[in-house]
Amino acid sequence: MDSSDRLSQFANGNVELEEDLRKLVDVGTSEEESLEAFLEVLYNFLSDAGTLTLGMDDFIMSLASTHETHLYLLKQKLPEYPQGV
Numbered sequence: 001m002d003s004s005d006r007l008s009q010f011a012n013g014n015v016e017l018e019e020d021l022r023k024l025v026d027v028g029t030s031e032e033e034s035l036e037a038f039l040e041v042l043y044n045f046l047s048d049a050g051t052l053t054l055g056m057d058d059f060i061m062s063l064a065s066t067h068e069t070h071l072y073l074l075k076q077k078l079p080e081y082p083q084g085v
Contacts, residue, residue, distance in 0.1 A: 025077045032071040039064045 043060050046052035 021077070025074050029071065029074045032067050032074060036064060036071065037069050041066070 039060055041053070043057075043064075046056060046060075
């Protein structure tokens with residue numbers, strides 16, 4: 001079965017494919033949340049240690065912003081996620 005057949009089945013309500021998509025979105029959401037938590041810990045650690053340079057601050061904030069966007073988009077795929085989380 002090629003990808004166009006799978007997309008057609010999904011569009012027609014194929015439950016198995018919908019479950020697969022939900023699993024992928026759940027895993028992606030979990031990983032993005034873990035990365036956000038790690039970036040917060042890293043930022044706080046470097047800041048508390050007095051070793052957070054402006055460049056590193058910018059780099060961490062840029063990563064966090066990108067991954068917050070990913071998380072937002074993933075949560076749009078599953079309406080049962082509470083908004084604003």
